[in-house]
Amino acid sequence: MSDKSNNPPALPESRGMSRRGFLGAGAVTGAAVAATAFGGAVMTRESWAQAVSEAQKNAMSKIHVGPGELDTYYGFWSGGHQGEVRVFGVPSMRELMRIPVFNIDSATGWGLTNESKRIMGDSARFANGDCHHPHLSMTDGKYDGKYLFINDKANSRVARIRLDIMKTDKMVTVPNVQAIHGLRLQKVPHTKYVFGNAEFIIPHPNDGSFFDMENENSYTMYNAIDAETMEVAWQVIVEGNLDNTDMDYTGRFCASTCYNSEKALDLGGTMRNERDWVVVFDVHAIEAEVKAGNFITLGDSKVPVVDGRRKDGKNSKVTRYIPVPKNPHGLNTSPDGKYFIAAGKLSPTVSIIAIDKLPDLFDDKFEDPREVIVAEPELGLGPLHTTFDGRGNGYTTLFIDSQIVKWNIEEAIRAHNGENVNYIKQKLDVHYQPGHTHASLTETSEADGQWLVVLSKFSKDRFLPTGPLHPENDQLIDISGDEMILVHDGPTFAEPHDCIMARRDQIRTKKIWDRDDPFFAETVKMAEADGINLTTDSKVIRDGNKVRVYMVSMAPSFGLNEFTVKQGDEVTVIITNIDQIEDVTHGFVVVNHGVSMEISPQQTSSITFTADKAGVYWYYCSWFCHALHMEMCGRMLVEPA
Secondary structure (H helix, E strand, O other), X not given: OOOHHHOOOOOHHHHOOOHHHHHHHHXXXXXXXXXXXXXXXXXXXHHHHHHHHHHHHHHHHHOOOOOOOOOOEEEEEEOHHHOEEEEEEEOOOEEEEEEEOOOOEOOOOEOOEHHHHHHHHHHHHOOOOOEOOOEEXXXXXXXXXXXXXXXXXXXXXXXXXXXXXXXXXXXXXXXXXXXXXXXXXXXXXXXXXXXXXXXXXEEOOOOOOOOOOOOOOEEEEEEEEEOOOOOEEEEEEEOOEEEEEEEOOOOOEEXXXXXXXXXXXXXXXXXXXXXXXXXXXXXXXXXXHHHOOOOEOOOOOOXXXXXXXXXXXXXXXXXXXXXXXXXXXXXXXXXXXOEEEEEOOOOOEXXXXXXXXXXXXXXXXXXXXXXXXXXXXXXXXXXXXXXXXOOOEEEEEXXXXXXXXXXXXXXXXXHHOOOOOOOEEEEEEOXXXXXXXXXXXXXXOOOOOOEEEEEEOOOOOOOOOOOOOOOEEEEEEEOOOOOOEEEEEEEEOOOOOOEEEEEHHHOOOOOOOOOOOXXXXXXXHHHHHOOOOOOOOOEEEEXXXXXXXXXXXXOOEEOOOEEEEEOOOEXXXXXXXXXXXXXXXXXXXXXXXXXXXXXXXXXXXXXEEEOOOOEXXXXXXXXXXXXXXXXXXXXXXXXXX
């Protein structure tokens, strides 16, 4: 395991002149000084290495979760270009489950079954997704285990996952915008809103008649989605391209990084200005404007749209723009609720915004909006995202330096005010080019400073070679002590982007389905209209060229060994798994028809397809459920038209 930050400082001639070696020297020196002595004597190189080795062994031992033992945390990873959410155990880093969201998944039938298509709505026509930011619902600033929300940047969608069944249950396509990127939730008193940044500027109306970045009708918007109904509650027009967002612990203020203040259409143009801004949104003021009717609507959408742009040098009632360097990216709220931290990306700094100054900012008590910035510490090259340990420290990814830097927030503020204090505590090499980072419980008031995951974009030499396309690298770091210790490399596919962790006791899942679950309520209504008892009846209903095939399944058999349809019929198969034993899942696959779905204990699932070719087609159970699993099959007879 290569980790230069855990080596004692060497002389320049032996260390060489590499940039990483130079940048890491200060942090390593600090670590060596901190590791001094017993009885007043400075530790030797050998004793220092031994101390580091012991710390490494202790940290490594903590990630072992034995057979039959349970992890301390659930980790939810965005599935990136796969369009799914991946569930991990932490600290073992074992993958437990994949939850399909914006993708088609043949194992579960997601995107194929009628139930999943109803949830996906019109957007079911898209076969791709680009998941970025998973976030857990909260009550009073703590995870409540109810929902996980995830965005799809590729098709401007946001989805909700019920954590009791770990299935996607609602999905919305956000109107009037393109590319939902940053996503965060209201923390207190509960998750009323899901906030989403639409990144790209588009013309309104977007009908191909014009596109001019300088036109007042070209813009993007900040979006609030009702967490229960999953309908868009309101939108706010902003200046620039929105990036990442977070909310405070009062329920009043949200903040978003915003780049391209230049309104450029080319790469060079988007980097001209030395400062872009953080946009702060007053949620209470936005709600008041909507209630008073001070909004517009766009196109066919009925969503209230409030203008948050500055006009004629005057601020909007609902936004304030805080200049920050340069092409800012990550925006994170400290768990004590005091600060928004905005990462500069093209500046070596982060900007610390005091949340308690924001009411005065909206009351226009400051001549310069930058008066709410209490420090801008230099951390290293390419700062992207910051996470927290609940002990006053931030951990920021440095993309260009391929490091994560641990720094103390209050000490950074003191240094900004002129005190001689070293706020940087450690720099740790990570492998390579890290993007997001996430510490255990960091988005809540309960941040516990145990584990940190850093999601690195490149893996290069860390794993067995896999051809030109390499896996990415998720690394687990122990942050429970004074020093960060890297303990695990984990290859991962297709840009997973971000993750979030919750304690095991905060997630409460069902063992089997409830028969009255709303997930398949529409299918139950259809069966009732057909006079079918889903838990006892296996029967074929014919309605012209539409055929509905009802059957129960119980290991190791289906309720029907055979059914007959005519060529060209639209066939809907509805199966209820009447097993009541945990983990006895059945599948249903019709050979050569693209039909596949999962039916877990007490679940009802349905799938519709066309029997387009005459012949005999076998169907079988695709989830191994019994010693006679191979014998769990039947036949669909398709008569010629």
